[in-house]
Amino acid sequence: MDTIFALASAQGKAGVAVVRISGPRAHAALSVLTQRDMTKRGMRMCAIRDMQGHHLDDALVLNFFAPSSFTGEDVVELQLHGSVAVVTAVLRTLGRIDGLRLADPGEFTRRAMENGKLDLSQVEGLADLIDAETESQRRQAQEVLSGRLGDVAERWRVDLIRAASLIEAVIDFADEDIPTDVTPEVSALIKKVIGELRDETDGVQIAERIRSGFEVAIVGAPNVGKSTLLNALAGRDAAITSEFAGTTRDVIEVRMDLSGLAVTFLDTAGLRETTDAVEKMGISLARNRAERADLRVFLAESVLDLDIAVRDDDILVRPKADLRENSFKAVSGLTGEGVSNLISEIASILKTRSANAGVATRERHRIAMERAETALDAAQALLSDQFDQYEMVAEELRTAIRSLESLVGRVDVENLLDEIFASFCLGK
Numbered sequence: 001m002d003t004i005f006a007l008a009s010a011q012g013k014a015g016v017a018v019v020r021i022s023g024p025r026a027h028a029a030l031s032v033l034t035q036r037d038m039t040k041r042g043m044r045m046c047a048i049r050d051m052q053g054h055h056l057d058d059a060l061v062l063n064f065f066a067p068s069s070f071t072g073e074d075v076v077e078l079q080l081h082g083s084v085a086v087v088t089a090v091l092r093t094l095g096r097i098d099g100l101r102l103a104d105p106g107e108f109t110r111r112a113m114e115n116g117k118l119d120l121s122q123v124e125g126l127a128d129l130i131d132a133e134t135e136s137q138r139r140q141a142q143e144v145l146s147g148r149l150g151d152v153a154e155r156w157r158v159d160l161i162r163a164a165s166l167i168e169a170v171i172d173f174a175d176e177d178i179p180t181d182v183t184p185e186v187s188a189l190i191k192k193v194i195g196e197l198r199d200e201t202d203g204v205q206i207a208e209r210i211r212s213g214f215e216v217a218i219v220g221a222p223n224v225g226k227s228t229l230l231n232a233l234a235g236r237d238a239a240i241t242s243e244f245a246g247t248t249r250d251v252i253e254v255r256m257d258l259s260g261l262a263v264t265f266l267d268t269a270g271l272r273e274t275t276d277a278v279e280k281m282g283i284s285l286a287r288n289r290a291e292r293a294d295l296r297v298f299l300a301e302s303v304l305d306l307d308i309a310v311r312d313d314d315i316l317v318r319p320k321a322d323l324r325e326n327s328f329k330a331v332s333g334l335t336g337e338g339v340s341n342l343i344s345e346i347a348s349i350l351k352t353r354s355a356n357a358g359v360a361t362r363e364r365h366r367i368a369m370e371r372a373e374t375a376l377d378a379a380q381a382l383l384s385d386q387f388d389q390y391e392m393v394a395e396e397l398r399t400a401i402r403s404l405e406s407l408v409g410r411v412d413v414e415n416l417l418d419e420i421f422a423s424f425c426l427g428k
Contacts, residue, residue: 072115120409203358
């Protein structure tokens with residue numbers, strides 16, 4: 001296997017830059033850079049030199065030996081001064097060493113998976129951790145990276161292998177007298193896994209929202225203060241405001257961290273009857289985005305005025321609290337009155353929903369679990385026919401097991417790997 005190298009820290013000037021080398025010639029490459037024997041395990045300060053012996057930098061050098069490294073291979077990390085010129089010179093020197101090449105995006109992590117250091121769900125968790133912007137995203141990514149989804153999938157797999165082995169035993173010894181009826185135990189194992197799969201599948205949508213962000217749409221008639229409220233929430237002039245109705249034609253989005261949750265607020269066109277063709281398009285878009293939003297804030301006296309079906313958690317607040325004698329359940333983006341209460345209510349609703357999130361976080365996970373559940377439902381139905389259907393039960397169990405194995409990358413995921421690892425930076 002090639003020995004690969006790349007800058008593992010961010011591009012640009014910094015206090016420290018980390019260059020990573022992984023593969024069978026990693027320690028030999030380090031000996032070339034330091035012009036000394038570097039085959040011993042440990043951490044030390046070394047002078048880094050080019051092929052002509054010119055001093056490039058002084059670096060803290062860390063040696064890792066297979067399989068006790070991130071990739072499972074021999075690995076070297078150089079902690080250099082974070083100068084663009086220093087990093088460029090070191091990478092250029094590495095590129096001139098025989099047997100070394102620049103890593104492809106995500107290649108270090110791909111090798112970690114291929115060498116059994118991570119499963120596919122952990123790789124996805126690592127990608128999410130790198131992209132995490134909020135505390136909830138960090139916690140969720142850490143949970144997936146820790147291997148919890150793989151542990152859950154393995155528990156299901158063990159139960160189904162037990163069920164399949166009982167069925168196979170009946171099939172293999174069909175001509176012999178087997179005193180125990182395996183159907184009750186097999187049925188109980190299948191029922192248990194089906195129940196846990198359904199619970200986990202139900203939580204995927206919320207988990208995915210934590211990862212990608214919730215959408216909260218601000219909905220109301222023209223000129224009720226939607227854009228002013230959005231600006232107050234954002235703390236900046238994200239949307240144009242004016243006294244003229246119909247100013248907002250497109251959906252304006254503002255992404256923010258709301259009590260540790262990633263939330264995108266949507267300012268939509270005012271809902272009304274109009275003959276303006278462009279405004280009609282904006283209103284149609286507003287209705288569509290409001291329907292797809294996770295939560296709607298209705299800025300109106302009554303939702304009946306807006307002709308949109310209300311969901312259980314939707315929030316109704318009255319507009320322009322600053323112009324009212326009684327500002328109960330009213331909000332003003334202009335003065336900020338009621339805004340903090342509105343933010344708290346939105347955060348409370350979304351946090352309550354987040355509590356139902358599962359370990360599985362992606363659409364791929366949901367599809368694999370639903371495929372397994374479908375196969376198990378079929379197996380459970382076939383069990384009622386006893387021995388005559390045992391071979392078909394066994395096949396459905398094998399289908400369910402393969403679906404669960406695809407969660408962690410054991411089977412049927414090769415076509416996903418290039419897409420997944422392409423999202424990583426070179427040094428990861």
